[in-house]
Amino acid sequence: MKNLFYLLLSIVLFSCNSKEKKDLTQKIDNTQPEEIHTDLYGSWVGDFIVLERDTTRPESEMYSNKINIVIKKITASEVLGQSVVAGNSRPLKGKVTTEGNTVHFVLNEPGDDKYDGVFDFEIKNDTLLVGTWTANNTKKEVRKRKFELYKKAFKYDPKVMLPEEGMYIDYQNPKEEQVTESESDNPEDAKEEETYMTTVYREASESIFKINSSTKKLKESDVKNLKKLDLEILRNTIFARHGLTFKTKTVRQFFDDVEWYIPVSDNVNNELTEVEKENVVLLKRFEKYAEDNYDSFGR
Amino acid sequence: MIKITWQYIPFHKDIAFLQIKQSEVEKIPFYIPFFYTHVYSAIFVLLAGFFQLNATFLKRFPAVHRNIGKFYVFVVLFLSAPSGLFIGFFANGGLYSQISFVSLSILWFYFTLKGFTAIKNKNISQHKAFMLRSFALTFSAVTLRFWKVILVYLFHPAPMDVYQIIAWLGWIPNLLIIEYYLYNQLKK
Numbered sequence: 001m002k003n004l005f006y007l008l009l010s011i012v013l014f015s016c017n018s019k020e021k022k023d024l025t026q027k028i029d030n031t032q033p034e035e036i037h038t039d040l041y042g043s044w045v046g047d048f049i050v051l052e053r054d055t056t057r058p059e060s061e062m063y064s065n066k067i068n069i070v071i072k073k074i075t076a077s078e079v080l081g082q083s084v085v086a087g088n089s090r091p092l093k094g095k096v097t098t099e100g101n102t103v104h105f106v107l108n109e110p111g112d113d114k115y116d117g118v119f120d121f122e123i124k125n126d127t128l129l130v131g132t133w134t135a136n137n138t139k140k141e142v143r144k145r146k147f148e149l150y151k152k153a154f155k156y157d158p159k160v161m162l163p164e165e166g167m168y169i170d171y172q173n174p175k176e177e178q179v180t181e182s183e184s185d186n187p188e189d190a191k192e193e194e195t196y197m198t199t200v201y202r203e204a205s206e207s208i209f210k211i212n213s214s215t216k217k218l219k220e221s222d223v224k225n226l227k228k229l230d231l232e233i234l235r236n237t238i239f240a241r242h243g244l245t246f247k248t249k250t251v252r253q254f255f256d257d258v259e260w261y262i263p264v265s266d267n268v269n270n271e272l273t274e275v276e277k278e279n280v281v282l283l284k285r286f287e288k289y290a291e292d293n294y295d296s297f298g299r
Numbered sequence: 300m301i302k303i304t305w306q307y308i309p310f311h312k313d314i315a316f317l318q319i320k321q322s323e324v325e326k327i328p329f330y331i332p333f334f335y336t337h338v339y340s341a342i343f344v345l346l347a348g349f350f351q352l353n354a355t356f357l358k359r360f361p362a363v364h365r366n367i368g369k370f371y372v373f374v375v376l377f378l379s380a381p382s383g384l385f386i387g388f389f390a391n392g393g394l395y396s397q398i399s400f401v402s403l404s405i406l407w408f409y410f411t412l413k414g415f416t417a418i419k420n421k422n423i424s425q426h427k428a429f430m431l432r433s434f435a436l437t438f439s440a441v442t443l444r445f446w447k448v449i450l451v452y453l454f455h456p457a458p459m460d461v462y463q464i465i466a467w468l469g470w471i472p473n474l475l476i477i478e479y480y481l482y483n484q485l486k487k
Contacts, residue, residue: 205457220322224391225459289318294458295451297303297444 033075037096037103044069044129045262046149048085051132053142061142062086062249066256068263069119069129069149081107087247088115089266101125111136127151154243154262156271158214162237162258168204170229172250175200202229213238218279220286228290235283238276242268300441304342310335323389333385340378341440347371348434372415375433380408392459396466403470407436428481435473443469 048067053059067085074096081092094107103123109116114137121131129149135142162168177200207226211218213234223231233254236246240255243264255261272280306315312324312331323330347367350356357364387400414429443465450461 220319224319225457227455227457285313285318285321289315290458292315295448297448 033077035073035075037074037098039126040074040103040123040151041071043152043154043262043264044071044149045152046129046147047256048133048145048147050142050144051146052144054140057141059141062252064256065252066261066263067147067149068154068245069121069147070264079105079107083107083109083119084245084263084265086252087245087266088113089245090116092119094119105131109136115140121147152262154264156242157260158241158273158276159212160241160260161212162208162233162254164209166254166257168208168229168233168254170202170204170250170253172253173202175202202227204229204233208233208237213279213283214241214273214276216279217275218282220282223283223286226286228287228294231283231287231290235280235287238272238280239268242271244268300342300345303444304338307335307338319391320389327389330386330389333382336378337382337386340374340382341437344371344374344379344437345440347374348437351430352434368418372411375411375437376408376415380404380411383407390462390466392462392466395463399466399470403436403439406474407433410436431477431481432474435477436470439470439473442473 045066045068048065050061050063053061065086067083069092070082070084071079072082073080077095079092079094079096081094083090083092090109090113092107092109094105097104101124105119105121105123107119109118115135117133117135119131119133121129123129127150129147129151131147133145133147135144176197178195178197205227207230211222211234214237216222223234226234232251236251236255239246240258240261243262245263245266246252246255311317313321317324317331317334320330320334347370350367351364351371381404383404384401387404388397390396390400410429410433414426414433417423417425417429446465446468447461450456450464456464
């Protein structure tokens, strides 16, 4: 009799339990609408190219910047994401509509930043993301940009290096320099000497391919003979490996074309390893010294 | 030069030039005291030297010439040259510039000492010759920095390559000019 009682009790308890579980899952379904197109979640990376520019004023915005549009969540009623480009990381919010194999998004940046705007794009066959961005501010120099993005996963790899076939010339900071050239080899014709101004660009040395600033703890002797541009590139390669989106054009020109570089955040300081942190401090110190002393009277 | 010295006041372990010498600052005992002895003393040597070269000054104030002279000799022999020798061993640019700076400091000491003993023996022409040599080396502090500006402007070399060149270019031509001058004086 006693045994039968226990059996009944356990059956009753068990059934109660399962009922409760069902209630819970139903509750979750009510507050959390079903997520769709989860296969589209992730980073979509590519070039963010000028479509409409106000040509009446001097060009200051880059023709192309590397952009990463992150899709974080898609439901029938709402899409959440992030746009990371040119030193800005902005949350995105908007809507999605589906038509056959094409998924169409309209996503807004919050609107409280002067560079905010609206992204309008489609993803075709789950592989290619194509669209345009329109600035909220109609008086902005570049009002419209276009992009074709591919899905790419970001992963920190301390071993990646800048590709050696790249050209590392600082086109963003030209320097005018006076050059005197003699037109004739005959020294008696010295009067024919011609003086003209020419534009000089800083060029990085090969050290930027040889020194890995993320894996090697740098010593003063490693960086002493480097010019300021080399030091800057070595330091920013650390940040590029962690996916920092760069605010300055000077830095972007070197990293935007690099295949492995994906901008994911506007602050990666907490991601740096100990070696990287120490190297950043050392490189910064040498950059400052190079800036203050390289071409001036003094040490 | 006063401005360059000024950036080392107040005393810091990591200012200006020392920004790229932190491994020496940390590893070499007494690097900082020797460095600062050199920086703070040499500026006075340079300033004092300018007064001594002036012939009318010497004629009008011979006693002041003697006093500044003693100061110059004392500071070079006991402060600037020994500290220069010490930091010369750890000079930027490797062996070539180290040899240059070490020999520079030894010659500086030697010329200054010879100039001093010469005047003690009342040998004025020898005193003048050695003191001119001494000041030619003192003045290398200025010339090597001028050469640096010129080289960087013309060729944009890497920083330590510049250093190796100016380590020699700073004082050898100075000394040659003085020797040439003394040689001409001798002929007269």
